[in-house]
Amino acid sequence: MKARVFVTLKNGVLDPQGKAIGHALNGLGFGQVGEVRQGKVIDIELNERDEAKARASVKDMCEKLLANTIIEKYEIELKG
Amino acid sequence: MKTAVIVFPASNRDRDAAVVLEQVTGQKPYMVWHADSEVPSDVSLIVIPGGFSYGDYLRCGAMAAQSRIMRDVKAKAEKGVAVLGICNGFQVLTESGLLPGALMRNADLKFVSRDVGVVVEETQSAFTRRYNKGERVVYPVAHGEGNYYADPETIARLEGEGRVLFRYAPGENPNGSVNDIAGILNEKRNVMGLMPHPECACDPLLGAPDGLPMFQGLVEALG
Numbered sequence: 001m002k003a004r005v006f007v008t009l010k011n012g013v014l015d016p017q018g019k020a021i022g023h024a025l026n027g028l029g030f031g032q033v034g035e036v037r038q039g040k041v042i043d044i045e046l047n048e049r050d051e052a053k054a055r056a057s058v059k060d061m062c063e064k065l066l067a068n069t070i071i072e073k074y075e076i077e078l079k080g
Numbered sequence: 081m082k083t084a085v086i087v088f089p090a091s092n093r094d095r096d097a098a099v100v101l102e103q104v105t106g107q108k109p110y111m112v113w114h115a116d117s118e119v120p121s122d123v124s125l126i127v128i129p130g131g132f133s134y135g136d137y138l139r140c141g142a143m144a145a146q147s148r149i150m151r152d153v154k155a156k157a158e159k160g161v162a163v164l165g166i167c168n169g170f171q172v173l174t175e176s177g178l179l180p181g182a183l184m185r186n187a188d189l190k191f192v193s194r195d196v197g198v199v200v201e202e203t204q205s206a207f208t209r210r211y212n213k214g215e216r217v218v219y220p221v222a223h224g225e226g227n228y229y230a231d232p233e234t235i236a237r238l239e240g241e242g243r244v245l246f247r248y249a250p251g252e253n254p255n256g257s258v259n260d261i262a263g264i265l266n267e268k269r270n271v272m273g274l275m276p277h278p279e280c281a282c283d284p285l286l287g288a289p290d291g292l293p294m295f296q297g298l299v300e301a302l303g
Binding site for chain 1: 138139142146174175180181182184185186187188189229230231256
């Protein structure tokens with residue numbers, strides 16, 4: 001099973017990188033661009049077939065290492 | 081008094097810390113490698129130095145916080161051993177939960193490397209007892225992720241309990257930190273983290289030795 005973890009800053013936490021990207025996109029003429037938030041994607045190969053177990057263990061990984069839950073939130077996507 | 085400096089791959093201010101520790105204690109500190117399991121038990125002060133531990137992978141300090149030696153640093157901190165985290169060391173302390181909050185990208189996205197004015201806000205600690213309350217000192221900073229953030233309740237607690245030890249002088253906040261916070265203390269008042277580098281302001285050859293009283297005060301309090 002493969003897991004994809006999306007880690008992004010929580011709403012309300014200032015994201016200066018996202019802001020800089022937004023400014024750059026506006027500068028390139030993409031006038032329709034509003035707020036931009038930047039995050040990261042982490043792909044994990046898991047030696048686990050049970051989806052519930054896989055989700056639980058990836059959640060544990062997020063809490064312990066992959067995200068800093070003081071400033072970040074995470075989403076988990078699993079693929080068979 | 082015995083001291084220790086934790087050395088991670090890509091620590092780079094570990095030897096600056098060692099020089100000042102030897103100067104104030106008269107003894108070389110233990111240089112403890114991150115993969116070791118224990119800090120020697122006769123140590124009264126542990127310094128987590130500046131640098132770019134583990135290449136700042138994932139988040140600054142995140143990998144170092146999971147290293148084997150940090151389990152023992154946490155255990156010793158709980159027993160009351162003083163821990164000083166400087167710059168990357170501060171990031172390691174927040175990532176490992178020894179200090180609240182987090183250090184984010186500098187608000188203007190620039191790495192800052194220069195001297196800054198810092199105000200000593202609180203002298204009721206082993207780290208700041210040799211300073212005067214409200215004293216303005218100059219320490220160098222060198223970081224890209226020093227923007228201190230915590231939720232409003234945590235900030236209110238830190239402020240209310242006299243745990244903000246250092247604040248950037250008015251108009252000199254180099255990174256966008258909430259309330260201009262430069263350094264904070266844990267609840268038990270034995271763990272301190274700050275972004276500026278007092279250990280690099282200890283030799284008159286390098287400018288005003290404004291960092292020296294921190295280390296002299298620690299020896300006085302713990303020695």
